[in-house]
Amino acid sequence: MTTTNGSNEAIPTLQLLDPRGSRVTTRGTKGYRDRAAALTTEDLRGMYRDMVLTRRFDDEATSLQRQGELALFAPARGQEAAQVGSAYALRTQDYVFPSYREHGVLHVRGLDPVDRLRFFRGSDHGGWNPTQHNTAVYTIVIGAHALHAVGYAMGVQRDATPHDKHDGTAVITYFGDGATSQGDVNEAMVYAAVNEAPVVFFLQNNQWAISEPTTRQTRTPLYRRGEAFGMPSLRVDGNDVLAVYAATQEALERARNGEGPSFIEAFTYRMGAHTTSDDPTRYRTSDQEEEWRRRDPIDRLGTLLRAEGGLDDDFEAEIKAAGDELGAKLRTGVRALDGGPAVSSTFDDVYATPHGVVAAERAWYEAYDAGDPPAPQYAIAESAQGGAR
Amino acid sequence: MTTTNGSNEAIPTLQLLDPRGSRVTTRGTKGYRDRAAALTTEDLRGMYRDMVLTRRFDDEATSLQRQGELALFAPARGQEAAQVGSAYALRTQDYVFPSYREHGVLHVRGLDPVDRLRFFRGSDHGGWNPTQHNTAVYTIVIGAHALHAVGYAMGVQRDATPHDKHDGTAVITYFGDGATSQGDVNEAMVYAAVNEAPVVFFLQNNQWAISEPTTRQTRTPLYRRGEAFGMPSLRVDGNDVLAVYAATQEALERARNGEGPSFIEAFTYRMGAHTTSDDPTRYRTSDQEEEWRRRDPIDRLGTLLRAEGGLDDDFEAEIKAAGDELGAKLRTGVRALDGGPAVSSTFDDVYATPHGVVAAERAWYEAYDAGDPPAPQYAIAESAQGGAR
């Protein structure tokens, strides 16, 4: 198939499952079709379930934010196929560098859902231990983490020297269409290509960077950037979980085989607001939103699964129950986060070894804190006054 | 023709004049051949003369540096066709953003040769008034000026609104193969493409960034980067002054016509050291140097001119005399730069309007300077102790 770019150019796009939920057999896609065909019904059911739960996570978090329990939330709605499809192609030892909207990826990686909201609660700058899930914490400065991913992959390469056996680790980094404009993302491609690092650049082109359409970032389809830096590059239908899975698996395989980096542009759509502070009515039409609602990635897989006998009302009910459980867990867990570390934890982990200035300031603060009546406890709901971010 | 990239890939390369000095008539190059054909013998003689004088400038500056009269010098040897050819395509109103090695460009722009050495003398951070020659001063932080060029071009675009008539101004920026790795150069391409800014990216791929071969910056031919960002892009034989001229003229024309930015990769060779502080024997073979000496851009144009009756011993003698004059002017002029601004000029032009801290420090310094015996005068030769830069 082809997609467009805000212009009328027809851009070749890998699609294995069309918006009506039927498998597509275009010429030249056999390799990818084989990869998708290797997914069992059980696999597809898992993907479906994880996509639905990702959306549920979104809804729960959004409502927690409305209740003042989160400072902010960035929903992934519409991008579930891109996230879950690519995450399914990963192995445990692979290392993930997300930006800040990869709820579907983190879900598949097995991260605790409450931990995934610590950041948005304003109770943590990260939220989980990256070494336990081979998944870095969020990076808020757009694009910076793409270089970390490449560096990590260069480390994997070095581990493969005689000392150590290549453990088949690959690295993946997620970023958005806006991020492609940042110097760092471009430098990351330079470093990856020159070093033939085992890394996959996974771009979710959701067509918006807050209020700016992709035409403010580029005149050309973004996957061509990857090509120019020297990587096999591909645009896939980001709302087609099969295509995303197949393309990512292929790219990861290249990385594992020492064939260097790849670039995948998953063409998708951010169905919701940029964050809970955003107001999309100021910059886009409901027509466009409606059009993309018709290409909902979850409906698409659902239709296929029903047709192929993998989805029935029982399974829907089972997923619904799991969603309810997730919701309950989030509501309790997030509220309990207030029992987190004491204020003086601000001084923890600034350095790994003692630093005189921090030590002195901590000592002062603890004395001050002990000597005076405790300052009024910070209440997040109060301070979340206006101002998108 | 084709060139390579340190790998064996054959890269299409525009060539109109081959290394033996014969005009080439490859299929598909007619447009460019027409442009080159429009150059009169007088034009070609001018180019030849300017290329020879550029090399003479190099030699004189290098020897001034050896005598301790310059702190540093970065020779352009080998890149005269790329520089003079592209500069010949410029008009007076066009604005040039050089990096630091564009002696041929500055020569053609009519900048005073002594001014062009102020920077290398250590007596000036710039050396000329950019507004007088529509030529920015050197930018030492690699790649930063590419964004300035794009911004300037965006200004040109805005001047073309009803208030003002489009004056046909185009902008050109020069940078090296190393510079292509910098985030800023990539961001410059993003901004240029998105804004359709009237700017030409002129890359001199001289195959080295100090000691690093281009293979440390890229696995793909660099002109493809321009393409991926959305610009018409081309590799030209950078030692072929005709091809460089024709390609640059075409690109500038596009800019003037509102057709947006272009990217030219002039494939050439840095025949000398990176700077007078550099020692190329540490990182490259004399074989490679020898091979490129045989593709000397000046010899090539000389052979053509002789064949076409534009070059005889008289003209050679005339150029030699002009070179001697240039040399004499440089030797006298550069030594005279010591009579430049007083030390307290350090406090000049830090701000355009009074700033309390600078005013106070200047007052202190002047009092200190007046009250104490003058500190020993700074001698450049003494302090230029080792250490390439």
Added chain:
Amino acid sequence: MTTMAERTQTTSGGAPEPASGTQTLTMGKAINEGLRAAMRRDDKVMLMGEDIGPLGGVFRVTDGLQAEFGERRVVDTPLAESGIVGTAIGLAMRGYRPVCEIQFDGFVFPAFNQITTQLAKIHNRTRGAVQMPVVIRIPYGGGIGGVEHHGESPEALFAHTAGLRVVSPSTPQDAYTMIQEAIASPDPVIYFEPKSRYWGKGPVDLGAPVGTDTLNAAQVVRQGTDVTLVAYGPSTVTALKTADALAEEGRSAEVIDLRAISPIDTAAVVASVRKTGRCVVIHEAPVFFGAGAEIAARVTEECFYALEAPVLRVGGFHTPYPVAKHEHEYLPSVDRVLDAVDRAFAH
């Protein structure tokens, strides 16, 4: 270089009359009006940044300006801060006066190279031949419950670099005047907007004259005799509240709103400290290598014998800006300033 007069002429008579009179505005709206006034006055003034067009910026400070001035003067840029500042430099070379918006404090760092090595130095590098009338607006400071990089105060990192002016308003009136003076300045100005004060209201005289004062001169915002509180931006309000609390205790605090961090109006502070003998500096930025250090060093040098106690500093800690849940303990509070004043009196 075009003079201000020449530039003003190019604005044709068709534009609507600027707002006038005194109105009660939020600081955000005051900046919006200041930008509007500057853009009406001079058609070389243009705005650049992420999401500043149809969205009006994440804080709505540029609300309505693209509608009024068009896409060529209010530019939604690609998501690349180095690009924003780098192209603004080129535009300035062509005679424009770009006002760049950096979306949040923590996102100015990708532009740090362009600001430090280029923007700050081009006027000097060209021996005055090229001016750099570029303003960089940065919403900064904490207190709004933001996530990481949304509460930082990096002003010291700009003040150390010669060639830049660094300012921060504390009231809607100053915000309105200072943005216009920053735009009119031929020097680059880093204009820090205290985001916790965006929603605070105050009277704004829309006809207030645009000179150069606020870029250089501090303002005594409250007279006092016993201790001098020096602050700027969001901390000025904290200083004023502390002065209220001190008044209840029978102590009289003089409050100085610096407005400019580069240059620092040392004379104003010194005059006050010579009178009061005590000085406490307040800012949200970390104390270590912060503006308070520079102020303390200068004041001590010039008021050595007048000082009854060392100049004390109240500010952020040497830690990353904390999580929202803890930011109110990190920020200099009235209570912490009182503690410092007590210590100054205990000397």
Added chain:
Amino acid sequence: MTTMAERTQTTSGGAPEPASGTQTLTMGKAINEGLRAAMRRDDKVMLMGEDIGPLGGVFRVTDGLQAEFGERRVVDTPLAESGIVGTAIGLAMRGYRPVCEIQFDGFVFPAFNQITTQLAKIHNRTRGAVQMPVVIRIPYGGGIGGVEHHGESPEALFAHTAGLRVVSPSTPQDAYTMIQEAIASPDPVIYFEPKSRYWGKGPVDLGAPVGTDTLNAAQVVRQGTDVTLVAYGPSTVTALKTADALAEEGRSAEVIDLRAISPIDTAAVVASVRKTGRCVVIHEAPVFFGAGAEIAARVTEECFYALEAPVLRVGGFHTPYPVAKHEHEYLPSVDRVLDAVDRAFAH
């Protein structure tokens, strides 16, 4: 995290014995030996930078290291400083200990974002789960007749950011020990190499122990009673020369070499100033918002009654680093330090 012991084991017995005994070395060579020793000790240590391979760096500090350790451990990177630091961060996450070379002071700014928002904060962001043992070597300071961006001293811009350690050696011995301690540190260290001292020689004990002292503790390099001169890096030599000149006048100066700018060993300075009553701080960086301000503020706070005169600062001016022709007037000279000492005594 791999422990030091585990890492050490992976170095096979085949490597040549490290150099030992005391030798007279230039500072450049001392750093080279320090790097070599660290790389032999731990095969996770690697070097990254522009031109550090076959060329050995523009100052030859990495000379011979690629030949000894190979291209995987001594990496000639693309020309992109953000890339150098950004990939070093990733390598550190994978258990490596990258030592990045920035070619010159003025070229660290493209990496400023990675250093300030990432390198400095990742340990904190992950609540200690991920360490960042990355060293960034930056030749800095003036006095070698360099062109623009080749003589700057930006250390204050790093010291203000929590999470970074900032150090600068003043002797070959310290250079040798400090680079090894920086590499061994689990925290990121910005290691400023005073380029004007690269060619100065001194004794180096190649078997000197590698602890953590030099990253935290100042050193009294000359005892004295009348005035304390505080310096670091290239200015320590200036301070010592000034002490010589003062001795001729019959004044006894104590000289403290800070070594670390973050943290500052305040206790060492305070102990000295309590004794001498006078303090002059010297650095090449601009005085305005420089390290001297922080030192002056701290010392004054802690030694208020012991001080006979305000802490004075001698350093660069609030101008861009000047052209080579004028740099010797800009740099703090013995004469200018003497002037400051005279002023301190005049109080």
